[in-house]
Amino acid sequence: MKISSINPELTPQSPNLSDAVTEKPADTPLLDSLSDPQALRSLSRSDLVALCAELRRDLIARVNQVGGHFASSLGVTELTVALHTAFETPHDRIVWDVGHQAYIHKILTGRREQMSSVRQLGGISGFPRRVESEFDTFGVAHAGTSISAAAGMLEAAHHDYPGSESRRVVAVIGDGAMTAGMAFEALNHAGQLHRQLIVVLNDNEMSIAPNVGALSWMFSKTLTGRISTTARRHFKSLVERGVIPHSFYRALDRAEEAAQGFFSTPAMLFESFGFRYIGPVDGHNMDQLLDALERAKEQDSPVLIHALTVKGKGYEPAEADPVKYHAVNAFSLIEDGKPVIPRRTSQKPPTYTKVFGDTMVELCRKDPRLVGITAAMPDGTGLTRLAEEMPDRFFDVGIAEQHAVTFAAGLACEGMRPVCAIYSTFLQRAYDQIVHDVCIQSLPVIFAMDRGGVVGADGPTHHGVFDISYLRCLPNMVVMAPKDEAELRDMMLTAVEYLDGPIAYRYPRGEGTGTDIERAPQRLEIGKAELLKDARSSGSTVLLVGLGQTVAPCIQAAQTLAAQGIEASVVNARFVKPLDEALFTELIESHSLIVTVEDHARQGGFGSALLEFMADRALTSNRAIIRLGIDDFFVEHGTQAELHSLCEYDAPAIVARVQRALGTERHQSRPIAVNL
Known part of the structure; x- marks a missing residue:
């Protein structure tokens, strides 16, 4: 099997991952005997059932040590085994949607021992990635992409070109992803292609509604049972041998379809897209799953298998609280299987997300126009409390960021103050709506962009490192970033009271700085930065400009430099757009080394904005300019601190770059512009 690691050039020297390898759980003889998924096809169905129990024990033991996505993978154990048994992977393609349910898939495809490094710096990803394994046929992490990608793969297999091969393609979607509009766009198109695309809907009641009634369940069991499957194959054989007319077989087929449509609302929905519907089947019953997959392989048109599973x-x-156990930190097990969560030894500051959620409730109580909107992330965005205490002021639109933004635009048209609380990485999906429906009309929609900056273990698909670039170029848009949780509250109030157009604020994942948040939030002056340390009177030539959470390392760096006899002024930019032109002009004219620091891509980021301003005002002469941030690559997974160090914009990196620049300047015959 082809198993690759992540690009070593994009990570610092990897930690000794063998130190983190967990002790192999006992009693996994079947799993121990498997070398690759092909070996599954030699096991009996009873052995496959036993293997699923072993896989769950193995997964629990490994996630117990390092954390990770948990409940979703537990819920698709049988389905994953059935897929790799029924199909010739990796020749046949399995495309996972979102991918957080793919841990069992990774264990079965040669990465069992590497699971102890999942989501760790230098380790394997928590999501399928093409660079990691030939079994990971498509890189995923955002919802709703699987059917589109699978349809494209299958269509490619039907075209005659060098390297083309005939193969089956399966898309596995569910766990909320069917609420994404893109999934239905793909169903609509795939149904028109008339290819043998197989879609497996993993319905764990976190996606679409349960099937209609016990009669539908009973009827499905009959249709997908071994006897009916065998009978169907027998009739097909009789048709092929000319014993019975094809019209008779088709009549039976149509009768079956009609009965399904009568008893099953999902059947009518998916068959209206041109898909043959099979199900619902028990997603934890190996016989039903394998029979349904074999039946799907017999079709010559698109097929959707509706599998009912239990998340966790x-x-x-995890079964009792699948939301809580969707993704977990490391935890400990005791004999009865209950988790032991380590107690905190000290009180930690609240997260930015919690501060946002609590402040939303506070502001909503004071302003009847204010509402919160999320795209299937009430817990992740901190809006759960608002949903519980003021349900009429909360809207969860599902995984539908495009709709969320235009829905907010409609609310704003009528005088409401909508707050779209969407992760930075997911807001990318609604860019046209931001431009066309909000900015062109200059509607006062508020964008609360959680997870601004590198997020840690979820990796490149979840880092929010492009929002400054894609928002600051838009006319009418205001963009802010708070240095701490108290300033986040100030920006939230400022946004509510700003009526001249759209306004956005970005804030990071994780805990705040611990600053006092008891005081009432205060309105900030739009476009006004904050001078935190003015070292000009001490002969300072260095200006450190931080944005958002990089203000703190700028302050730390200034303290370290001061101890070395190098004084540096420090500015909290606050606003990406508009810039504080007056303050920056004054400070730039009185400093010869300007360093910008941001938790964002350098290209198009805050440093670029300040550099553009300096160029427009002819302020670049006789000055060195250093822009610290993320260079032109996708950042891997690891802790936030590790990634800040990797990308060289933590406090030690700031100090080192200032020292290097000052040392270089002493040997230069003329001023230089450093763009590193």
């Missing part, structure tokens, strides 16, 4: 299956706490 096999681990009682």
Whole structure:
């Protein structure tokens, strides 16, 4: 099997991952005997059932040590085994949607021992990635992409070109992803292609509504049972041998379809897209799954298999609270299988997300126009409390960022003050709506961009490192970033009271700085930066400009430099757009080394904005300019601190770059512009 690691050039020297390898769980003889998924096809169905129990024990033991996405993978254990048994992977393609449910898939495809490094710096990803394994046929992490990608792969297999091969393609979608509009766009198109695309809907009641009634369930069991499957194959054989007319077989087929449509609302929905519907089947019953997959392979048109699963299956706490156990930190197990969560030894500051959620409730109580909108992330964005205490002021639109933004635009048209709380990385999906429906009309929509900056273990698909670039270029848009949680509250109030157009603020994942948030939020002057340390009277030639959470390392760097006899002024930019032109003009004219620091891509980021301003005002002469941030690559997964160090914009990196620049300047015959 082809198993690749991530690009070593994009990570610092990897930690010794063998130190983190977990002790192999006992009693996994079947799993121990598997060398690759092909070996599954030699196991009996009873052995496959036993293997699923072993896989769950193995997964629980490994996630127990390092954390990761948990409940979703437990819920698709049987489905994953059935897919790799029924199809010739990796020749046949399995495309996972979102991918957080693919841990069992990774264990079965040669990465079992590497699971102890999942989501760790230098380790394997928590999501399928093409660079990691030939079994990971498509890189995923955002919802709703699987059917589109699978349809494209299958269509390519039907075209005659060098390297083309005939193969089956399966898209596995669910766990909320069917609420994404893109999924239905793909169904609509794939149904028109008339290819043998197989879509497996993993319905764990976190996606679409449960099937209609017990009769539908009973009827499905009959249709997908071994006897009916065998009978169907027998009739097909009789047709091929000319014993019975093809018209008779088609009549039976149409009768079956009609009965399904009568008893099953999902059947009518998916068959209206041109898909043959099979199900619902028990997603934890190996016989039903394998029979349904074999039946799907017999079709010559698109097929959708509706599998009912339980998120967190096999681990009682996760079954009881699948949202809590969707993704977990490392935890400990005791004999009865209950988790032991380590107690905090000290009180930690609240997260930015919690501060946002609590402040939303506070502001909503004071302003009847204010509402919160999320795209299937009430917990992740901190809006759960608002949903519980003021449900009429909260809207969860599902995984539908495009709709969320235009829905907010409609609210703003009528005088409401909508707050779109969407992760930075997911807001990318609604860019046309931001431009066309909000900015062109200059509607006062508020964008609360959680997870601004590198997020840590979820990696490149989830880092929010492009929002400054894609928002600051838009006319009418205001963009802010708070240095701490108190300033986040100030920016939230400022945004609510700003009526001249759209306004956005970005804030990071994780805990705040611990600053006092008891005082009432205060309105900030639009476009006004904050001078935190003015070292000009001490002969300072260095200006450090931080944005958002990089203000703190700028302050730390200034303290370190001061101890070395190098004084540096420090500015909290606050606003990406508009810039504080008066303050920056004054400070730039009185400093010869300007360093910008941001938790964002350098290209098009805050440093670029300041450099553009300096060029427009002819302020670049006789000055060195250093822009610290993320260079032109996708940042891998690791802790936030590790990634800040990797990308060289933490406090030690700032100090080192200033020292290097000052040392270089002493040997230069003329001023230089450093663009590193």
